[in-house]
Amino acid sequence: xxxxxxxxxxxxxxxxxxxxxxxxxxxxxxxxxxxxxxxxxxxxxxxxxxxxxxxxxxxxxxxxxxxxxxxxxxxxxxxxxxxxxxxxxxxxxxxxxxxxxxxxxxxxxxxxxxxxxxxxxxxxxxxxxxxxxxxxxxxxxxxxxxxxxxxxxxxxxxxxxxxxxxxxxxxxxxxxxxxxxxxxxxxxxxxxxxxxxxxxxxxxxxxxxxxxxxxxxxxxxxxxxxxxxxxxxxxxxxxxxxxxxxxxxxxxxxxxxxxxxxxxxxx
Amino acid sequence: xxxxxxxxxxxxxxxxxxxxxxxxxxxxxxxxxxxxxxxxxxxxxxxxxxxxxxxxxxxxxxxxxxxxxxxxxxxxxxxxxxxxxxxxxxxxxxxxxxxxxxxxxxxxxxxxxxxxxxxxxxxxxxxxxxxxxxxxxxxxxx
Amino acid sequence: xxxxxxxxxxxxxxxxxxxxxxxxxxxxxxxxxxxxxxxxxxxxxxxxxxxxxxxxxxxxxxxxxxxxxxxxxxxxxxxxxxxxxxxxxxxxxxxxxxxxxxxxxxxxxxxxxxxxxxxxxxxxxxxxxxxxxxxxxxxxxxxxxxxxxxxxxxxxxxxxxxxxxxxxxxxxxxxxxxxxxxxxxxxxxxxxxxxxxxxxxxxxxxxxxxxxxxxxxxxxxxxxxxxxxxxxxxxxxxxxxxxxxxxxxxxxxxxxxxxxxxxxxxxxxxxxxxxxxxxxxxxxxxxxxxxxxxxxxx
Numbered sequence: 204x205x206x207x208x209x210x211x212x213x214x215x216x217x218x219x220x221x222x223x224x225x226x227x228x229x230x231x232x233x234x235x236x237x238x239x240x241x242x243x244x245x246x247x248x249x250x251x252x253x254x255x256x257x258x259x260x261x262x263x264x265x266x267x268x269x270x271x272x273x274x275x276x277x278x279x280x281x282x283x284x285x286x287x288x289x290x291x292x293x294x295x296x297x298x299x300x301x302x303x304x305x306x307x308x309x310x311x312x313x314x315x316x317x318x319x320x321x322x323x324x325x326x327x328x329x330x331x332x333x334x335x336x337x338x339x340x341x342x343x344x345x346x347x348x349x350x351x352x353x354x355x356x357x358x359x360x361x362x363x364x365x366x367x368x369x370x371x372x373x374x375x376x377x378x379x380x381x382x383x384x385x386x387x388x389x390x391x392x393x394x395x396x397x398x399x400x401x402x403x404x405x406x407x408x409x410x411x412x413x414x415x416x417x418x419x420x421x422x423x424x425x426x427x428x429x430x431x432x433x434x435x436x437x438x439x440x441x442x443x444x445x446x447x448x449x450x451x452x453x454x455x456x457x458x459x460x461x462x463x464x465x466x467x468x469x470x
Numbered sequence: 471x472x473x474x475x476x477x478x479x480x481x482x483x484x485x486x487x488x489x490x491x492x493x494x495x496x497x498x499x500x501x502x503x504x505x506x507x508x509x510x511x512x513x514x515x516x517x518x519x520x521x522x523x524x525x526x527x528x529x530x531x532x533x534x535x536x537x538x539x540x541x542x543x544x545x546x547x548x549x550x551x552x553x554x555x556x557x558x559x560x561x562x563x564x565x566x567x568x569x570x571x572x573x574x575x576x577x578x579x580x581x582x583x584x585x586x587x588x589x590x591x592x593x594x595x596x597x598x599x600x601x602x603x604x605x606x607x608x609x610x611x612x
Numbered sequence: 613x614x615x616x617x618x619x620x621x622x623x624x625x626x627x628x629x630x631x632x633x634x635x636x637x638x639x640x641x642x643x644x645x646x647x648x649x650x651x652x653x654x655x656x657x658x659x660x661x662x663x664x665x666x667x668x669x670x671x672x673x674x675x676x677x678x679x680x681x682x683x684x685x686x687x688x689x690x691x692x693x694x695x696x697x698x699x700x701x702x703x704x705x706x707x708x709x710x711x712x713x714x715x716x717x718x719x720x721x722x723x724x725x726x727x728x729x730x731x732x733x734x735x736x737x738x739x740x741x742x743x744x745x746x747x748x749x750x751x752x753x754x755x756x757x758x759x760x761x762x763x764x765x766x767x768x769x770x771x772x773x774x775x776x777x778x779x780x781x782x783x784x785x786x787x788x789x790x791x792x793x794x795x796x797x798x799x800x801x802x803x804x805x806x807x808x809x810x811x812x813x814x815x816x817x818x819x820x821x822x823x824x825x826x827x828x829x830x831x832x833x834x835x836x837x838x839x840x841x842x843x844x845x846x847x848x849x850x851x852x853x854x855x856x857x858x859x860x861x862x863x864x865x866x867x868x869x870x871x872x873x874x875x876x877x878x879x880x881x882x883x884x885x886x887x888x889x890x891x892x893x894x895x896x897x898x899x900x901x902x903x904x905x906x907x908x909x910x
Contacts, residue, residue, distance in 0.1 A: 212789040216639045219715050219790065220673065220758050225681045228712070235708055239698045307697045309712035311661065311679040465679075468662035477886040479827035480804060507786055514779055516641055517786060518807040519823060 225314050232310065232318035236298075237325070244329070247290050251333060254283030255344065284373075287330050288380050294326050295381035299388020299459075302466065303395075312463045320456060323381045331374030335366055375448045376435075382455040389462040480515055484523025492532065492547050493555070499545045503533055530554070613637055613791060614659055614759065618668035620815075621654050628654035630815035631668065636793075641785055641805055644795040646812035647897050652795040653691060655812065656761045659793075660689040672759065688713065688755045690748040691763035696736060702747060703732030706754070715756035715788075724750040724780070728773070741768030749777055753784045762794045766801075778805050800890040809889070813897055826889040830896075831869060834861045835882040846872055850895040863887065863895055 258281075298319045301307075307315065391398045438444040488504070491497050497504075504512070509520035524541055527533040532547045571581050619632040629651045636642060646652050657663045658670050661677040661684055669676065672683045696705055702725065710716035725732060728746050730739075739747060749765045762781070766774045782805040785792055793810075796802060809826050811819040819826070830850060833840060837860040844852070847864040854860050866886075887895070 212639050215788070216758055216790050219756060219788070220686050221714050222682050223685055223714075228681055228685065231711060235711065239700070239708075301697065304695050304697060308709045309681075309685045311681050311684055313679070314681060465664060467664060468657070477888055479824040481824055510782065510786065513804070514782060515804045516782065516807045516823070518640060519804075522824070 295384030
């Protein structure tokens with residue numbers, strides 16, 4: 204069809220064709236997405252500070268006698284954890300939601316998925332790091348305002364293993380929340396119109412399932428958010444806990460990938 | 471950027487333009503002719519189209535390819551072109567002229583006189599230009 | 613390097629592509645012409661690997677295109693209404709693209725921005741329609757991707773800018789020869805920079821060939837009504853029109869006319885006029901049937 208000095212031109216064009224691997228592109232995407240979402244870390248710090256603020260919404264008991272008064276204040280960093288979990292959910296959902304926007308410079312479903320998951324893991328680690336010292340940080344803040352600060356016995360042994368375990372468990376829990384939010388986001392992108400409907404249907408089914416389960420199998424079958432948390436939190440064997448958490452994450456990852464797999468780029 | 475007009479395919483118009491360049495003497499035999507890229511630049515057209523126009527001239531023997539060096543105007547170019555133009559272009563122009571003359575009620579005699587007149591004026595112009603050039607050359611030499 | 617075989621794509625309720633087949637294996641500038649809804653955008657998205665064929669195949673660089681990372685890194689597609697991943701400023705967008713498209717020429721990109729008086733600090737979302745089109749084109753050309761797909765690249769631009777842009781596409785192509793496909797439903801202004809034309813209609817390839825094949829596609833025959841009418845049965849007629857002074861004009865295919873056995877005298881008494889590719893395109897895509905005149909005859 205063309206009668207240009209064809210060999211020279213074809214050779215020139217072949218010289219500009221590239222074949223980078225998916226992993227190479229995915230790594231580049233991780234860097235790119237990280238830099239573009241740097242603001243997210245500022246949000247994390249702000250949210251955590253908010254968490255500390257709420258921590259001071261403590262329960263108080265006071266009492267006294269004839270010769271003395273005392274005020275006993277009890278604080279916990281739970282608010283902080285909630286804030287961080289909230290942040291992870293936002294990040295997970297936002298990352299998934301970007302799939303509905305059409306153009307990422309060079310991408311396909313696999314590289315996009317790979318870089319999203321890697322990014323979530325990085326976020327979970329950083330969140331874990333920042334919350335690792337929460338207990339001690341509270342102590343430091345408190346000693347500015349109060350006379351005596353006593354740590355709960357669970358903080359008594361301040362050895363490195365405790366910090367590491369805090370970091371490790373925190374990171375994995377955060378990752379679970381982030382991945383779950385990511386999956387929800389992917390489902391929303393994939394089943395756009397049916398998402399709201401699907402949510403209602405799922406909730407109804409769960410409710411029905413619970414009611415029927417209790418009806419036929421006894422009260423042991425009833426489950427709620429508490430039982431879901433208890434599944435992980437009250438596991439005493441470390442190996443079992445690790446298996447539970449890793450399997451949960453793996454299942455979330457797999458379902459997300461299944462949702463992304465043949466996604467088309469279309470408005 | 472030169473404009474192309476007319477409903478003829480672009481590559482044919484390019485061919486005609488090139489032939490005019492040769493006929494008018496602006497490019498001479500054994501000289502290198504415009505490359506497809508130069509043409510594409512002048513007329514803002516695709517170089518492939520320009521090449522097709524050049525190839526028209528190659529087919530007629532007016533232009534030939536020197537490997538690695540480009541396209542050159544052949545020594546015979548003017549002879550071939552003049553012969554062709556006499557046959558085609560001039561004949562067509564005469565046909566149009568005669569039609570127009572008939573439409574305007576111009577007789578054969580009148581037409582011939584107009585022709586003679588025009589040729590004389592043209593010859594005088596050429597002579598004057600030659601003299602001017604010689605005077606300029608003379609001045610330069612002094 | 614681009615090969616479509618019976619490419620078919622359905623969306624709910626519409627057949628965007630319906631058995632589209634063609635092949636492009638050399639660098640060059642190809643114009644993809646078709647009316648709105650003919651399937652040009654769907655075709656481009658399929659080549660870029662964004663859409664999965666319902667039927668048929670699309671191979672780019674010898675590999676199936678859908679979700680293919682080799683295809684993704686060697687093809688760049690721009691279209692009106694595309695939203696970028698991040699709403700950053702122009703320079704940031706170009707930086708991102710330069711990290712993924714390895715041939716990216718940043719010097720050229722900056723020069724082009726300057727030429728069109730666009731500052732790198734502007735936000736893409738704040739650009740006017742014409743400026744956004746200009747920026748998208750600058751981005752696509754600077755990427756120097758082996759396969760560059762430009763979907764209606766000059767929409768919304770002022771005429772003066774449009775001319776410049778086609779010249780820029782041509783110049784860049786000469787600088788770095790590659791496959792450039794430009795889609796438009798308006799052939800006129802880009803005709804001259806094209807080498808080939810891919811003519812899409814109702815999801816199919818109506819014709820794929822060099823520019824001059826389209827330049828000699830249709831002709832208009834004008835003459836005495838009785839004479840012209842007698843010819844109408846022999847050819848596919850694209851338009852009929854009765855003009856004043858007792859003349860009738862029809863539009864037919866040149867190849868049909870050339871090959872037909874019509875006497876010399878008959879030919880001599882007809883006026884034949886070539887029809888530009890632009891107008892040919894209009895005739896070929898208009899609904900077949902009688903002319904407007906018949907509607908308005910009382």
